Amino acid sequence: MVILDDGIRLNAILDRPENSPEKQPLLVIIHGFTGHVMERHILAFAKTANDLGIATLRVDMYGHGSSDGKFEDHTLYKWLSNGLAILDYARSLPFVSKLYVGGHSQGGLTTMLLGAMEQDRLDGILPLSPAWMIPEKAREGELLGQSFDPNHIPDILGAWHDKPLKGNYARVAQMIHVEDSIERFHKPVLLVHGDADEAVPYEYGVKAAKMYSDCEFVTIPGDNHCYDYHLEQMTDAVRDWFLRHI
Numbered sequence: 001m002v003i004l005d006d007g008i009r010l011n012a013i014l015d016r017p018e019n020s021p022e023k024q025p026l027l028v029i030i031h032g033f034t035g036h037v038m039e040r041h042i043l044a045f046a047k048t049a050n051d052l053g054i055a056t057l058r059v060d061m062y063g064h065g066s067s068d069g070k071f072e073d074h075t076l077y078k079w080l081s082n083g084l085a086i087l088d089y090a091r092s093l094p095f096v097s098k099l100y101v102g103g104h105s106q107g108g109l110t111t112m113l114l115g116a117m118e119q120d121r122l123d124g125i126l127p128l129s130p131a132w133m134i135p136e137k138a139r140e141g142e143l144l145g146q147s148f149d150p151n152h153i154p155d156i157l158g159a160w161h162d163k164p165l166k167g168n169y170a171r172v173a174q175m176i177h178v179e180d181s182i183e184r185f186h187k188p189v190l191l192v193h194g195d196a197d198e199a200v201p202y203e204y205g206v207k208a209a210k211m212y213s214d215c216e217f218v219t220i221p222g223d224n225h226c227y228d229y230h231l232e233q234m235t236d237a238v239r240d241w242f243l244r245h246i
């Protein structure tokens, strides 16, 4: 299925559990930086919701997976524009009752920002190991493990898995203040973070959880960024939270 964002085609996969009733909740799922809709932890996230009778909509974001756009051109503004289009589409589906957004890492950051933008339309958000330090790091001149002058951003930020990324990524990220989005969202939040995360420091998860007004925080002891060791603890946290919030 394709969702259009102003001419940009986004690859989306809608999963509705078998024998779904006429109305059911929908969870929109957003992958991380270099991620896509078929990643192991994204599939596990979706399956957990589907098993509870929640439909899911997994989407490849701009410059990722099978969607339009080049990786090097992607920015958080483009992902937020995608997110608004995806949520408009989600709300247009006649079966949708409650609406949730969840995402991993950069998709978790996108989830936190969309949560604020759509706080009146969403029923809850689920940022998983959200990379909400990206804007702060962009202002400090440190992304992808590389340093740059934050006041004179280079044209190319360097390569991640041999994929270059344009400096516009950092220019956009510098403009984003995630604290404002955290303060604006007062509905239920589930935040999950492995305390051995090598990509997004665990302390950021702890800090965001304290700042949200209605947040449940689940630590996965010893786990890394993509839950390589305890995937079932991530899905257990999602299941437990949904059982209390559907």
Ligand code: FER
Binding pocket: 031, 032, 033, 034, 104, 105, 106, 107, 131, 134, 137, 142, 143, 144, 145, 199, 200
């Ligand atoms: C960074 C650290 C983590 C970064 C991006 C991430 C662009 C995102 C990781 C992910 O989404 O999995 O310095 O810079």
